[in-house]
Amino acid sequence: MKTVGFGDAALDYLAAWDLQREVHAAVVAGDPDTVLMLEHPAVFTAGKRTDDHERPAFLGERRAPVIDVDRGGKITFHGPGQLVGYPIVTLPDHVLVVDYVRRIEEALIGVCGDLGLATARVPGRSGVWLQADGERPERKIAAIGIRVSRGVTMHGFALNCDVDLSWYERFVPCGIADAGVTSLTEELGRDVTVAEVVPLVQRRLGELLAWAAYTPTPDYEPRPEPGRRSSADAPADLRVPVLNPLR
Numbered sequence: 095m096k097t098v099g100f101g102d103a104a105l106d107y108l109a110a111w112d113l114q115r116e117v118h119a120a121v122v123a124g125d126p127d128t129v130l131m132l133e134h135p136a137v138f139t140a141g142k143r144t145d146d147h148e149r150p151a152f153l154g155e156r157r158a159p160v161i162d163v164d165r166g167g168k169i170t171f172h173g174p175g176q177l178v179g180y181p182i183v184t185l186p187d188h189v190l191v192v193d194y195v196r197r198i199e200e201a202l203i204g205v206c207g208d209l210g211l212a213t214a215r216v217p218g219r220s221g222v223w224l225q226a227d228g229e230r231p232e233r234k235i236a237a238i239g240i241r242v243s244r245g246v247t248m249h250g251f252a253l254n255c256d257v258d259l260s261w262y263e264r265f266v267p268c269g270i271a272d273a274g275v276t277s278l279t280e281e282l283g284r285d286v287t288v289a290e291v292v293p294l295v296q297r298r299l300g301e302l303l304a305w306a307a308y309t310p311t312p313d314y315e316p317r318p319e320p321g322r323r324s325s326a327d328a329p330a331d332l333r334v335p336v337l338n339p340l341r
Contacts, residue, residue: 095296096289098132100152104174107137107161114248117182122244127183129250131301132217133288136261141167141239158261165249167220167239175257176279177288177295180212180250186305191242195220196310198251201298202236203311205253208294211235211281217316222253224276226317232314233274235281251293255288256280 098113105113110132117128124334134290136158137148148169149160158173172178185194199215202222206213213235216223254277262275278286285329302308 095129095131095299097292098130100133100292101174101180104133104135107134107139107159107172110134110178110180111163113302115182118243118248121182121184121246127181128304129296129303130180130182131292131295132178133176134176134178134181136171137161137172138164138171138259138265139165140169141165141237143167144169148265153243163249165239165241170239170252171261171265172252173261175255175279175288176256177253177291178250179253179295179299180248181299181303182246182248183303184246184322185242189305191240191288194247194309195238195240197302198256199236199298199309200308201295201302202251202302202308204298206235206278208298209278209282209286209291211278212309215313217274218318223273223314224281231274232317233276235276235278254280254289255291257287267288276301277302287338 098110110130113130117130126320138158138160140149140160142164143166144162150158158171170287181198185191186258196215199220203213203215206222211224213222213224216232220238221234222234224233226232236251238251240247240249240253242248256273256279257277259275259277260278288320
């Protein structure tokens with residue numbers, strides 16, 4: 095695993111995307127798998143299913159670029175205080191795309207558990223979630239959006255550590271209006287930094303991406319993603335890899 099840039103050295107999104115392409119080409123050619131871990135300066139990235147009305151509304155001078163990307167899913171935010179991971183790994187023949195996504199989710203669920211926070215999956219919605227607690231709705235703490243080309247993954251996950259949650263007020267994250275977004279800091283009532291979380295993610299990902307069998311955390315109640323037909327089905331862009339070559 096490779097740490098790339100954090101804090102004042104956070105890596106611009108487009109530079110990181112170029113780096114992903116370089117590493118992806120090398121892994122396709124036979125180099126070892128790797129996971130890039132970093133922070134980004136504030137940026138919105140719009141996946142292939144993003145509708146125009148889902149793009150952020152900017153009021154005043156506080157703005158961030160919006161970049162269209164080639165991963166699945168809808169629009170999300172990256173910024174300081176959020177640990178971003180880009181696993182660039184060759185999928186074994188016995189690991190389907192949806193199985194790979196579930197392993198990333200399980201790793202992040204394990205990280206939250208290491209910190210004393212109970213989380214799980216919501217079938218029909220990718221990512222890692224907390225249950226509604228009476229005063230607050232279901233809320234996402236980690237987002238996942240991937241692409242697979244030539245059998246090798248790219249893009250990945252974003253785990254909210256001490257990110258400024260006010261950025262999420264400018265758009266509907268992942269197009270899901272009936273749920274919230276949260277962070278480790280918000281939920282645990284103390285400052286949880288990216289630096290604290292990095293070694294936990296490294297350990298958990300190392301375990302899950304070794305491709306051994308594992309016992310998944312029990313799911314929360316299934317819920318449909320907006321526009322989906324079945325609450326029990328995983329999002330379609332997680333079931334079918336993108337097969338066209340990288341550009």
